[in-house]
Amino acid sequence: MATLASLKRAGKVVCIGRNYADHITELKSARPKQPFFFQKPISSILLPGEGPVIRPRGVDMHYEVELALVLGRRLKDFNAEDEKSALEAIESYALSIDMTARNVQNEAKRKGLPWDIAKGFDTFLPMSKLINKSAIPDPHKIEVYLTVNGKVRQDDSTGLMLFRIPRILGDISKVMTLEPGDIILTGTPKGVGPVVPGDVMRAGIRVDGKELEEARIEVA
Amino acid sequence: MATLASLKRAGKVVCIGRNYADHITELKSARPKQPFFFQKPISSILLPGEGPVIRPRGVDMHYEVELALVLGRRLKDFNAEDEKSALEAIESYALSIDMTARNVQNEAKRKGLPWDIAKGFDTFLPMSKLINKSAIPDPHKIEVYLTVNGKVRQDDSTGLMLFRIPRILGDISKVMTLEPGDIILTGTPKGVGPVVPGDVMRAGIRVDGKELEEARIEVA
Ligand SMILES: [Mg+2]
Ligand SMILES: [Mg+2]
Ligand SMILES: [Mg+2]
Numbered sequence: 001m002a003t004l005a006s007l008k009r010a011g012k013v014v015c016i017g018r019n020y021a022d023h024i025t026e027l028k029s030a031r032p033k034q035p036f037f038f039q040k041p042i043s044s045i046l047l048p049g050e051g052p053v054i055r056p057r058g059v060d061m062h063y064e065v066e067l068a069l070v071l072g073r074r075l076k077d078f079n080a081e082d083e084k085s086a087l088e089a090i091e092s093y094a095l096s097i098d099m100t101a102r103n104v105q106n107e108a109k110r111k112g113l114p115w116d117i118a119k120g121f122d123t124f125l126p127m128s129k130l131i132n133k134s135a136i137p138d139p140h141k142i143e144v145y146l147t148v149n150g151k152v153r154q155d156d157s158t159g160l161m162l163f164r165i166p167r168i169l170g171d172i173s174k175v176m177t178l179e180p181g182d183i184i185l186t187g188t189p190k191g192v193g194p195v196v197p198g199d200v201m202r203a204g205i206r207v208d209g210k211e212l213e214e215a216r217i218e219v220a
Numbered sequence: 221m222a223t224l225a226s227l228k229r230a231g232k233v234v235c236i237g238r239n240y241a242d243h244i245t246e247l248k249s250a251r252p253k254q255p256f257f258f259q260k261p262i263s264s265i266l267l268p269g270e271g272p273v274i275r276p277r278g279v280d281m282h283y284e285v286e287l288a289l290v291l292g293r294r295l296k297d298f299n300a301e302d303e304k305s306a307l308e309a310i311e312s313y314a315l316s317i318d319m320t321a322r323n324v325q326n327e328a329k330r331k332g333l334p335w336d337i338a339k340g341f342d343t344f345l346p347m348s349k350l351i352n353k354s355a356i357p358d359p360h361k362i363e364v365y366l367t368v369n370g371k372v373r374q375d376d377s378t379g380l381m382l383f384r385i386p387r388i389l390g391d392i393s394k395v396m397t398l399e400p401g402d403i404i405l406t407g408t409p410k411g412v413g414p415v416v417p418g419d420v421m422r423a424g425i426r427v428d429g430k431e432l433e434e435a436r437i438e439v440a
Pocket of ligand 1: 009010011012229230231232
């Protein structure tokens with residue numbers, strides 16, 4: 001069973017890019033024909049109370065709020081049509097912020113270089129407490145939101161995902177075997193933007209309009 | 221102390237790109253002003269006897285032989301000038317093959333997408349046994365080689381690295397804290413090329429002209 005501490009021993013953190021149409025538009029990115037993904041190192045994980053997020057010098061740092069899955073089963077060549085098994089493979093959820101060095105990422109894109117530096121700095125993955133599966137009956141029917149200094153910046157339904165969780169697990173596991181404890185970030189809705197030191201980010205999840213206590217992130 | 225089995229529980233595998241001038245030339249890549257790096261998932265590790273390397277359908281699969289370091293210390297903002305501490309931070313060595321889906325990587329470069337799929341398929345990281353530090357008195361003064369079906373394809377001195385180990389550890393650890401057990405791949409010399417199912421790769425290390433038994437990789 002995953003615990004908060006065990007998140008930092010995850011075998012890998014795999015993140016889906018461009019999984020909400022309006023976020024693709026705001027970054028002027030191309031819409032992917034299939035899910036693509038990248039890794040964040042486990043050294044970037046920031047658990048509740050471990051803040052602040054450290055902005056590396058010269059970095060234009062953006063937040064991206066995302067629903068995270070913690071897996072409970074090994075998946076290899078998973079059948080994306082099998083929605084039931086996909087949900088069964090999830091052990092718990094968490095909320096996460098995929099912090100991104102946007103200027104570093106833009107330069108990497110321009111030069112055709114890997115994204116690992118832009119995505120992988122220490123503290124670049126704030127996470128909430130673990131969320132019991134029973135609290136999220138349908139992961140495609142919740143709202144994730146993020147505020148900066150009290151202003152709402154992101155607030156959308158996970159129903160807007162271009163590629164839903166079974167497809168995500170199918171595509172990743174055709175490349176990399178997924179193991180129990182692995183963490184999957186499912187992409188960010190529109191509204192990403194910069195934060196500077198001193199800004200306070202708060203993020204959360206609503207299920208049927210009701211705030212999930214354990215999903216709250218508050219980090220400077 | 222790292223063991224062969226513990227490699228698959230490494231916190232991360234970080235790989236340096238473009239670290240030998242002649243390899244940069246052969247791929248028509250730009251010479252980096254500073255080391256850049258990417259991750260391979262630990263699920264891609266293939267220990268001795270676990271072969272073969274599986275070629276995913278439609279993939280042009282290339283070998284890249286590389287000296288790997290297994291760390292014994294935590295490093296954060298490591299000082300690249302401190303050659304002595306850099307070598308002390310290494311717990312052991314291994315030889316590795318950074319298998320790469322070259323056509324997938326080329327498309328990722330063209331589109332500005334992450335390299336994780338191209339580099340991260342299951343079986344894409346064959347490794348040798350662990351090599352005791354005492355067997356490699358100077359990691360910048362050994363030869364790494366790789367043959368395909370008995371023909372020598374790569375054979376160069378690690379003295380040709382553009383960025384040496386202290387600099388590599390410095391640059392990575394300014395982004396990501398490195399932890400004991402983390403694995404670092406130091407880049408590949410010239411001579412990379414395709415392999416197809418049935419090809420047999422053999423790779424090894426020579427120290428002062430003498431073959432290191434524990435560094436041998438033989439994989440189909
Ligand atoms: Mg691990
Ligand atoms: Mg993201
Ligand atoms: Mg390589």
